[in-house]
Amino acid sequence: MSLRHALLGLLAEEPASGxxxxxxxARALQRYAWHAKHNQIYPELTRLAGEGLVAVVAEGARGRRTYAITDTGRxxxxxxxxxxxxxxxxxxxxxxxxxxLSTLDPDEARALLRPVAEESARELATLRESIDRADATAPPTAAPELSRLVAEYGLRSFQTMHDWALWALDRIDQADGRREP
Structure with a gap:
């Protein structure tokens, strides 16, 4: 994936400033799909504008520019x-x-994996709660919103991560003689 396409996609939703x-x-993509900082975003917006893929549609205080995707950008x-x-x-x-992971001793590996199991369980619970709230308010015959499809991907990803971390901890315990197979 490229930063340019991520920016175009976000601007396809609505005009926005850098x-x-x-x-x-930071809120929506960093944890799940793509990480970008402001010092990457601003130069890319300038390039996109130079190529006619986005346009500045408003300028505010301190040079704040709001960009919108153009037809060429779409x-x-x-x-x-x-x-x-x-x-x-x-x-x-x-x-x-x-x-x-094999470069660590079993106790270090466990110390690395336990937070993975715990954090994925927290993320899973938070995401499930959000999905349940959204599903409860959606009309029963409505087609799922595309954001719901992405949320389901996140839910399944965290479930897989959680299950895997517990499995890996169990395997390390078995190999280390702390648990019966």
Whole structure:
């Protein structure tokens, strides 16, 4: 995924300033999909504007600019969405750490995995509560909102992470002789 397409996607929802977009990354995308800081976002917005993919639609105090996606930007976003790569390149620091778990002794591995199990359980509970609230207010015959589909992906991801962390802790305990297989 590229930062440019993430920005185009967010601007397709509504016009926003660089500050607003930084906040959206921090609240909605950083934990689940993509991380970007303001020092990456602002130069990319300038490039997107230079290419005609976004336009400045308002200027406020201290040079604050509000950007909106252009028709050319929507076409670029649509093209990117409809033509995914044959192989997705993944950069996931968490998975890399888990891949290298064997470099730790069993107690260190447990110390790394316990917070994973605990945090994923908390995230799972929070997300489930939010989904249940949203589902309770949705009309029974309505098609699911696309945000609901993404929320379900998050729910299933955290469930998998939680189950895996508990399984991994159990395997380490078995290998370390602390538990019967």
């Amino acid at each position: 500050y607003d977009l930084t906040g959206k990354f 076409a670029e976003l649509r093209n990117w969405m409809l033509h995914p790569p044959d192989v997705f390149v993944v950069r996931n620091e968490f998975v890399l750490r888990m891949f290298l």
